[in-house]
Amino acid sequence: MWLRLGQVFIGIAAVALWQVLTTVPIGGTLLMAPFFFSTPVDVGTRVFKWFAEGTIWLHLGITLLEAVLAFVIGSIGGVIMGFWFARQPLVAALFDPYLKMTNALPRVVLAPIFALWFGLGIWSKVVLGVTLVFFIVFFNVYQGVKEVNPAILSNARMLGMNERQLLRHVYWPSALSWMFSSLHTSVGFAVVGAVIGEYLGASAGLGYLIQQAEGMFDVAGVFAGMVVLAVFVVALDTMVTMIENRLLVWRPTPAQGRS
């Protein structure tokens, strides 16, 4: 209870400080010029206007769609490849240097190429998100399958499981738990991929909105876009936590005290 109050207090204090510094002259000058920093009231008004006029929903919807597609495609790809590589050490050894190279590459530099290949619509953003999500899920599932507890594996064998049953009852749940442990990161990266893609060239989406505002030196618009984006990500993250708690009931205190 006190923790919550404290959290709220910090937020209010920061916003109040921002408002004071941008509107009340101290010693004859404003410490933060509203042109560069906008004011909380302006930002709030802008956010309210977006929602009141309903223009924001299209952008939110586009970003959400891109992020969800990137997450789903990237996760499916990561799970399949992770499984395959972990069960086929030769394949893993062959592709290892190339995987590491690709993963080391900052994905932002790929964005213009994807725009060229997939156009300015949603798909170039989805692909950018996929390249981010895929590697997180891939490495986690790979690790999860590789590091199945040997005692559990021996036990499963002694209980008469064949290869297929081992996959279903041992490798799959084990890999899944690793995948879920990276869920927060991969959902975050799916959104990052979508927003960066939009920022670099799009006709809709939160990234596009922020980029447009920047282009017109509309600082209130930039901040408003950031506020909406932040709330959006927190909402997604809460949803992920709920799904996680549901699916991983068997885990000792899953992600407790995270929020």
Next chain:
Amino acid sequence: MCDGNTEARSRKLGSSAADFEAPAIALDHVTIGFPMAGGDTFIAVEDVSLNVAGGEFIAIVGPTGCGKSTLLNVVAGLLTPLEGTAYVLLRPLAGINPAAGYLFQADSLFPWKTAIENVAIGLEVAGEDSSNARKRATEWLARVGLKGFEQRYPHTMSGGQRKRVGLAQVLIREPQVLLMDEPFGPLDAQTRQIMGNLLLDLWSTKRQSVLFVTHDLEEAIALSDRVVILSSGPAARILGDWRVNIERPRDIAEVKHEERFRDLHREIWQVLRSEVMKGYERTGGG
């Protein structure tokens, strides 16, 4: 067909306590080793021959790190010996031993399955239909004293309760051979006694052949028909083989006060002590 018949017959023979001619398990000059870095081979167990009769409860005792567990792994079919052969019901073992149930020292329940799912899984993978498997799993959980714990996940249970689930998980498949690798090692003294009595109680109805590995000589004598002592490793071998002539049913806590128990304990300990000291000197007590 023919093989199946001999198997059935030998099982029947084995179950009559008087007949020790057809061993449920036979280790024939088994040597177990592992390749080491540098091309050498580490010999864990050397030239061990051991017959386990049908329905016989054998405890294998030895200092820490003497290769007791590797011996069980050979009988389980998880490990292939360098030399020698393991026979199960007169047939040389190849691959996993389907007649064996194995209770491991480490926690080996599936953490993502509830207690009942953990117990039922052995039947389900064998093709038994799910509702039937669950019904029998419920019965087995009750038998190990976990009625009402069906929907609990392993992490919400105590170490002793998890061992009970493990016992049910193994026994529901009705194995003819039960392998136990210091199964009660991590439990506290009271829980160990309770689990030991539970084990004897469950065993007395079916009388599987049991290989029970432990480093606790008291536990070994209290539970078993025969105590086999292994020397300290590497290249551990059998030092001695004692028959425990204490009538059943036994109570683990009470049997320890009997004259015969104390005599046997003194006799075996004299052999075991020097081996334990050797083991300590080599590993520095670790």
